[in-house]
Amino acid sequence: MAKKTTQPMIVTLSGKRAVHEVARDLKAAGLKVEQVLEATGIVTGSADPKSADKLRKVRGVADVSADHPVDIGPPDADVQ
Amino acid sequence: MAKRRTSPARARGAAAAAGVSATTDELLLAALEAGDPAKTGRMLVTFKEGAGAAAAKSLKTKSGMRMASAADFEDHKVDFSAMGDADGVVFPEIGVALVSGGAAAARGMTAAVAADDADSPIHSVDPEYFMFAADVDPSDYLKGFLAAARTISSDLHGAGAIAEAIGDVGAQVAGVTWGLAACRVPPSTRDGNGIKVAVLDTGFDLGHPEFVGRSFTTNTFVGQPVQDLHGHGTHTAGTATGPKAPAGPIERYGIAFRSKIFIGKVLTNSGSGTQAQILAGMNWAIANRCQVISMSLGAPVAVQPSYTAAGSAALASGCLIIAAAGNASNRPGFIAPALAPANSPTIVSVGALDSALRVANFSCGGKVDIAGPGVNIFSSWPRPTLHNTISGTSMATPHVAGCAALWAQTSAALRGAALRAKLIATARHLPLPPTDVGAGLVQAP
Numbered sequence: 001m002a003k004k005t006t007q008p009m010i011v012t013l014s015g016k017r018a019v020h021e022v023a024r025d026l027k028a029a030g031l032k033v034e035q036v037l038e039a040t041g042i043v044t045g046s047a048d049p050k051s052a053d054k055l056r057k058v059r060g061v062a063d064v065s066a067d068h069p070v071d072i073g074p075p076d077a078d079v080q
Numbered sequence: 081m082a083k084r085r086t087s088p089a090r091a092r093g094a095a096a097a098a099g100v101s102a103t104t105d106e107l108l109l110a111a112l113e114a115g116d117p118a119k120t121g122r123m124l125v126t127f128k129e130g131a132g133a134a135a136a137k138s139l140k141t142k143s144g145m146r147m148a149s150a151a152d153f154e155d156h157k158v159d160f161s162a163m164g165d166a167d168g169v170v171f172p173e174i175g176v177a178l179v180s181g182g183a184a185a186a187r188g189m190t191a192a193v194a195a196d197d198a199d200s201p202i203h204s205v206d207p208e209y210f211m212f213a214a215d216v217d218p219s220d221y222l223k224g225f226l227a228a229a230r231t232i233s234s235d236l237h238g239a240g241a242i243a244e245a246i247g248d249v250g251a252q253v254a255g256v257t258w259g260l261a262a263c264r265v266p267p268s269t270r271d272g273n274g275i276k277v278a279v280l281d282t283g284f285d286l287g288h289p290e291f292v293g294r295s296f297t298t299n300t301f302v303g304q305p306v307q308d309l310h311g312h313g314t315h316t317a318g319t320a321t322g323p324k325a326p327a328g329p330i331e332r333y334g335i336a337f338r339s340k341i342f343i344g345k346v347l348t349n350s351g352s353g354t355q356a357q358i359l360a361g362m363n364w365a366i367a368n369r370c371q372v373i374s375m376s377l378g379a380p381v382a383v384q385p386s387y388t389a390a391g392s393a394a395l396a397s398g399c400l401i402i403a404a405a406g407n408a409s410n411r412p413g414f415i416a417p418a419l420a421p422a423n424s425p426t427i428v429s430v431g432a433l434d435s436a437l438r439v440a441n442f443s444c445g446g447k448v449d450i451a452g453p454g455v456n457i458f459s460s461w462p463r464p465t466l467h468n469t470i471s472g473t474s475m476a477t478p479h480v481a482g483c484a485a486l487w488a489q490t491s492a493a494l495r496g497a498a499l500r501a502k503l504i505a506t507a508r509h510l511p512l513p514p515t516d517v518g519a520g521l522v523q524a525p
Binding site: 008010011012013034035037038039040041042044062063065067068069070071072073074075078079080 | 282310311312315347350351352353354355356358359360362363364366367376377378379381384385386389390393394397407442470471472474475
């Protein structure tokens with residue numbers, strides 16, 4: 001099976017266009033859209049890292065960043 | 081910065097010109113002299129998209145400036161010290177030019193967005209700001225001066241002054257945790273009634289006997305049931321929203337005991353999640369008009385535009401996001417910078433204190449807005465244990481969130497930025513660096 005390199009992405013919108021319109025254009029630009037977060041103006045999904053610049057050029061996009069993991073540690077850690 | 085080659089005379093020259101070849105030290109000295117230490121005195125000209133060549137030409141011919149270009153340097157490795165007396169330098173790849181303070185002033189160039197001139201190839205002219213390492217807000221630069229002044233002052237008055245100033249928390253209030261007593265929660269007449277408090281964490285033990293009859297709205301963003309099999313979420317939500325009088329000999333550990341509880345499970349039962357899941361939880365809490373969102377989580381990454389945008393959206397919706405500064409320090413030797421999302425300017429960053437009101441040795445520094453109790457904190461834990469005593473900025477955060485809910489109840493005007501301002505204004509001042517504790521220890525109304 002050919003391995004396709006996609007990476008989870010967080011797209012922050014500028015607020016100057018309707019969220020769903022931008023999400024549609026992001027999809028056309030290669031983002032596999034997972035969440036459209038209207039209250040915060042953020043679209044999450046995954047895409048080939050090479051297409052990040054293409055996503056940045058979509059009208060209404062303020063930022064495209066790679067997702068990152070968050071970990072608070074196990075329940076028995078000394079400090080949480 | 082023990083060595084400084086700049087002579088005072090040269091610094092005064094830089095103040096007048098803020099030239100493109102000036103060193104950062106020269107610019108900082110000049111900016112301090114000019115009374116505006118955040119700005120370098122130079123201007124950044126942003127070109128309209130695709131108009132870079134026309135804009136660069138316009139600066140040269142119309143404005144008559146001697147402009148260098150980054151393209152003149154091998155691999156665009158610009159050497160500012162080699163600019164000599166150029167009026168500015170163009171960065172063609174990003175469509176921006178840096179113009180010296182002298183050249184900008186001589187041509188009456190001021191900060192503006194040139195939207196009204198459709199023919200102009202220039203989008204905007206903005207002042208250049210100093211940038212500081214690793215998420216430190218420029219105002220921290222000034223906080224450093226204040227902290228130094230305070231240290232000198234306390235040295236003059238002897239170490240006894242500090243001990244005297246912070247000694248009175250030792251007077252324990254019977255039947256409540258030290259944290260609630262320190263935040264002056266017991267004397268408060270507020271209970272959080274009518275206020276929605278969202279806790280984005282590992283979920284909650286929805287069958288905990290001390291929360292029977294409470295209003296819960298829940299959602300999971302991690303594909304696991306909301307039921308908390310970790311413990312962290314049950315502990316943090318317990319501090320922010322737990323009962324006024326737990327049965328038996330259990331001391332009071334909860335603050336906003338009549339608030340509506342929103343539990344967003346954004347971390348799995350092993351305590352992990354992704355930024356996308358956390359953003360989904362923030363979006364949910366804001367859409368549900370929660371006045372307070374408590375986030376005892378973070379990652380050691382730079383300021384994230386998405387978190388900053390979510391924080392702005394929250395403030396615009398009358399909601400305040402409160403997040404843990406992080407536990408990555410090892411004081412006194414090492415102070416780690418605040419985590420994301422706490423490092424975003426639109427989100428309140430919380431540092432941790434111990435019961436003697438000293439900074440917890442693990443508490444992150446830099447962008448810290450306020451502090452809360454975070455060492456040996458007693459709160460709820462999933463059955464069958466029911467309670468646990470743990471430490472972290474994760475524990476300090478819900479103390480601030482709970483007090484925020486009480487303040488929000490006092491006035492419908494205290495929402496978003498106004499609520500943040502109230503928390504900051506009413507915090508108990510501590511003789512500690514603002515980069516460690518912000519405005520001080522959070523206080524209930």
